[in-house]
Amino acid sequence: MTLPATHMPGALTIDVEEHFHVHAFAGVIDRADWHRHESRVEASTDRILRIFDDAGVHGTFFTLGCVADAHPALVRRIVEAGHELASHGQAHRAVFDQSRDAFFEDVRRSRLTLEDTGGASVRGYRAPSFSIDARSPWAYEALAEAGYAYSSSSHPIDHDLYGDPDAPRHPFREPSAGMLEIPVTTLLWRGRRVPAAGGGFFRLFPLALTRLAMARMRGEAVPPNFYLHPWEVDPGQPRIKDAPLKSRFRHTVGLARCEGKLRRLVGSGPWTRMDEAYHGWLDDAWRGDGDGRADGDAALAG
Numbered sequence: 001m002t003l004p005a006t007h008m009p010g011a012l013t014i015d016v017e018e019h020f021h022v023h024a025f026a027g028v029i030d031r032a033d034w035h036r037h038e039s040r041v042e043a044s045t046d047r048i049l050r051i052f053d054d055a056g057v058h059g060t061f062f063t064l065g066c067v068a069d070a071h072p073a074l075v076r077r078i079v080e081a082g083h084e085l086a087s088h089g090q091a092h093r094a095v096f097d098q099s100r101d102a103f104f105e106d107v108r109r110s111r112l113t114l115e116d117t118g119g120a121s122v123r124g125y126r127a128p129s130f131s132i133d134a135r136s137p138w139a140y141e142a143l144a145e146a147g148y149a150y151s152s153s154s155h156p157i158d159h160d161l162y163g164d165p166d167a168p169r170h171p172f173r174e175p176s177a178g179m180l181e182i183p184v185t186t187l188l189w190r191g192r193r194v195p196a197a198g199g200g201f202f203r204l205f206p207l208a209l210t211r212l213a214m215a216r217m218r219g220e221a222v223p224p225n226f227y228l229h230p231w232e233v234d235p236g237q238p239r240i241k242d243a244p245l246k247s248r249f250r251h252t253v254g255l256a257r258c259e260g261k262l263r264r265l266v267g268s269g270p271w272t273r274m275d276e277a278y279h280g281w282l283d284d285a286w287r288g289d290g291d292g293r294a295d296g297d298a299a300l301a302g
C-alpha cells in the first residue's frame with residue numbers, strides 16, 4: 001500500500017433489501033406475507049445511487065436475489081452506474097437458521113440470479129444480519145463452493161442478536177476454506193469496540209464518531225468498511241406498529257436525518273467499491289478460483 005493512510009479509500013456498502021425484510025420484524029411479519037407490503041426498495045436505492053453519483057464515488061451493493069427477481073431494472077442501474085454487484089443471499093434467511101445444503105442453495109441461486117440479471121460477475125457475499133458464527137461452521141466452505149471470493153459478514157461487536165466481540169477487527173482468511181472475510185469497521189475506545197460504521201449506529205451516533213472510526217481504521221493501515229440499507233434513507237416508510245419497542249427504535253432512530261448524514265459522509269471520502277478497496281487482499285482469492293476472470297477483473301490485478 002503506497003497511499004498515505006488518509007488517502008486510503010474505504011468501502012461503501014449497501015445491503016439492498018425491503019424495510020420489511022429485516023429480522024427484527026420477523027415476529028410480526030411472516031415471510032409468506034411479504035408480497036402484501038408496499039415495495040419501496042427501488043425508490044430508496046435510487047436515492048442512494050443519486051448520492052453516490054453526485055459525489056462521484058462507487059460502492060458495493062449486496063443485493064437480495066428476491067429483490068433482483070422483482071426489480072431487475074434496478075440491478076441493471078446499479079451495474080451500469082459502475083458499482084460492484086454482490087450478494088445478500090436469495091431470501092434473507094439467517095445463515096445459522098439454515099442447514100448447510102439450504103444455505104449453499106440460497107447463495108448459489110442468488111449469485112446466478114444476480115449475474116443473469118445484472119450481466120456482471122458476483123464475487124462478494126454479506127450474510128443477512130451478519131449471521132455467520134459458531135452455529136454455521138460450514139458457511140465459508142459453502143460460499144467458496146458456490147463461487148464466492150470474499151465475505152463481509154462479520155460485525156465483531158458485543159450485540160444481543162449477532163456478532164462476536166472477540167472476532168478479528170481486520171480482514172482475515174477464515175481457516176477452513178481460506179475465504180477472505182472483511183469485517184465491518186469498529187472503533188477501539190478505551191479497550192472496547194464501539195460500533196459506529198453503519199446501520200442504526202450511524203443513525204444514532206454523531207457523524208463525527210463515524211468519521212473518527214474511519215480515520216482510525218485508516219491509521220491501522222486497513223481500508224474502513226461502512227454499511228447502510230436503502231430503507232435507512234426512507235423516512236416515509238410505513239411504521240411496523242406491532243413490533244417490539246426495541247426493534248421499532250432500532251429501525252427508526254435518526255431516519256429523518258440519515259440521508260443528509262450519508263451525503264456528508266460520502267462527500268468527504270475517499271470511498272470506493274469493496275473489490276477495489278481490498279484488492280490487495282482479494283487477489284489471492286481471485287487467482288485461486290480457477291474459473292477465469294470476469295470483465296473488469298483484469299484492471300484490479302494490476
Ligand SMILES: [Zn+2]
Nearest residue numbers: 015017128129
Ligand atoms: Zn439484510
